[in-house]
Amino acid sequence: MNKNDIYQLRRNALAKQISNKTGGGIAVLATAPELARNHDSDFPYRHDSDFFYLTGFDESGATLVMNVIADGNDYVLESHLFCRPKDLEREIWDGIRLGPEAAPEALGVEFAHSNHDLDQKLVELLADQNAVYIRLAESAEADRRIRHWMKQVRGQARSGINPPTEFQDIETLIHEMRLFKDAHEIDIMRRAAVISARAHIRAMQICKPGMREYQLEAELLHEFRNSGAQSVAYNSIVAGGANACILHYRSGATELRSGELCLIDAGCELDGYASDITRTFPVNGKFTGPQRALYDITQAAQEAAIAATKPSNTFMQPHDAALKVLTQGLLDEKLLKLTEVGSLDNAIETGAYRRFYMHRTSHWLGMDVHDVGSYRETATTASAVSAEKPWRILTSGMVITIEPGLYVRPSDDIDEAFWNIGIRIEDDALINDVGCELLSRGAPVKADEIEALMRDSK
Numbered sequence: 028m029n030k031n032d033i034y035q036l037r038r039n040a041l042a043k044q045i046s047n048k049t050g051g052g053i054a055v056l057a058t059a060p061e062l063a064r065n066h067d068s069d070f071p072y073r074h075d076s077d078f079f080y081l082t083g084f085d086e087s088g089a090t091l092v093m094n095v096i097a098d099g100n101d102y103v104l105e106s107h108l109f110c111r112p113k114d115l116e117r118e119i120w121d122g123i124r125l126g127p128e129a130a131p132e133a134l135g136v137e138f139a140h141s142n143h144d145l146d147q148k149l150v151e152l153l154a155d156q157n158a159v160y161i162r163l164a165e166s167a168e169a170d171r172r173i174r175h176w177m178k179q180v181r182g183q184a185r186s187g188i189n190p191p192t193e194f195q196d197i198e199t200l201i202h203e204m205r206l207f208k209d210a211h212e213i214d215i216m217r218r219a220a221v222i223s224a225r226a227h228i229r230a231m232q233i234c235k236p237g238m239r240e241y242q243l244e245a246e247l248l249h250e251f252r253n254s255g256a257q258s259v260a261y262n263s264i265v266a267g268g269a270n271a272c273i274l275h276y277r278s279g280a281t282e283l284r285s286g287e288l289c290l291i292d293a294g295c296e297l298d299g300y301a302s303d304i305t306r307t308f309p310v311n312g313k314f315t316g317p318q319r320a321l322y323d324i325t326q327a328a329q330e331a332a333i334a335a336t337k338p339s340n341t342f343m344q345p346h347d348a349a350l351k352v353l354t355q356g357l358l359d360e361k362l363l364k365l366t367e368v369g370s371l372d373n374a375i376e377t378g379a380y381r382r383f384y385m386h387r388t389s390h391w392l393g394m395d396v397h398d399v400g401s402y403r404e405t406a407t408t409a410s411a412v413s414a415e416k417p418w419r420i421l422t423s424g425m426v427i428t429i430e431p432g433l434y435v436r437p438s439d440d441i442d443e444a445f446w447n448i449g450i451r452i453e454d455d456a457l458i459n460d461v462g463c464e465l466l467s468r469g470a471p472v473k474a475d476e477i478e479a480l481m482r483d484s485k
């Protein structure tokens with residue numbers, strides 16, 4: 028398959044939905060803006076995921092406009108790409124631009140224009156359209172542009188031109204498509220996970236007491252970039268000791284100390300797709316007794332969640348499975364006391380476990396680390412609309428993370444041996460026809476395997 032065919036197929040799948048929903052219409056989708064970091068320096072540019080999903084185009088300053096024209100029971104799709112025009116002076120400073128002349132062949136769109144012509148062209152394209160598909164309530168700036176286009180179209184009323192009468196949300200349609208990964212996406216996600224797993228191994232091998240968190244972060248980055256990944260998928264967490272109990276900790280300057288754990292939550296972004304892996308290991312290569320006890324509970328919880336990650340189960344079943352093992356483990360280790368919580372079921376029902384496990388076990392993974400798509404089934408009947416919608420059924424092609432954890436903050440009612448232990452184990456799972464494929468298992472998970480890896484690298 029030609030590379031462009033993937034994006035054409037996706038645009039056509041979206042056009043078909045637009046045709047079925049409103050008998051055609053115009054879809055307008057801009058990529059992400061450049062963002063200033065400070066003074067005249069920008070953040071590294073990252074395209075908008077929805078825009079890239081439909082175009083494969085990663086330059087800034089671009090907008091996709093899809094004109095879906097009803098044709099009996101069928102439709103015709105004309106895709107227009109608006110992009111930065113060629114400009115020798117700007118290209119000398121900022122880099123080569125594709126330009127509208129080359130865009131139709133390079134991207135498989137029917138038409139391409141300079142982005143300077145967007146306003147004028149959109150007024151033409153919106154004339155006599157019924158429905159417009161945009162990101163609803165995106166920003167004041169986006170609203171201002173739409174108001175401007177609508178005003179221009181309304182201004183042509185005496186020429187017999189009617190403005191659109193219906194605005195629809197484009198994201199809901201694209202996000203539902205993005206929830207199910209195609210073969211092209213799965214191939215990239217597999218490779219992204221392999222690179223990230225290698226980075227975790229590298230960090231385990233290099234780690235020794237006295238190093239600083241940022242030094243391990245540098246090793247992760249080295250492996251990501253040296254393997255061709257363009258970026259991190261999210262800010263890397265390298266958390267020594269007590270820092271692991273801060274869920275959104277960044278890599279800091281804390282010294283990694285013998286006898287403490289190091290939690291690393293890091294994944295690369297490859298060709299626009301995220302990986303998301305967490306491993307927790309002893310800084311000196313050997314778990315203490317209490318660390319090992321909580322680690323083994325977390326690992327068993329992950330195994331239980333993995334077993335529940337299969338088609339026909341709901342999105343929530345892996346979480347429920349993990350919760351049961353974690354909570355039983357907390358009772359076994361007397362972090363939760365049976366005399367206080369009554370029973371395992373009661374500890375789960377009342378949320379007593381939340382003191383030590385305060386996040387969910389899974390999220391969708393894809394172009395965005397917390398990827399898009401509804402976590403609930405869509406209601407199809409009126410009675411179902413008013414009821415709470417059931418959790419999403421896991422289906423082949425979805426990718427989720429499986430990331431149970433335990434976090435113990437110092438407290439008088441807890442044995443001091445457990446204080447400041449923070450553990451999370453996270454892998455990426457592709458749902459297939461029978462269960463799931465773990466994409467990220469290149470990095471060791473079992474405590475014995477981690478210890479052996481760290482021992483062998485000394």
Ligand code: GLY
Nearest residue numbers: 261292303396430
């Ligand atoms: N790294 C972000 C997360 O695990 O959700």
Ligand code: MN
Nearest residue numbers: 303428430453
């Ligand atoms: Mn995650």
Ligand code: MN
Nearest residue numbers: 292303304453
């Ligand atoms: Mn993570």
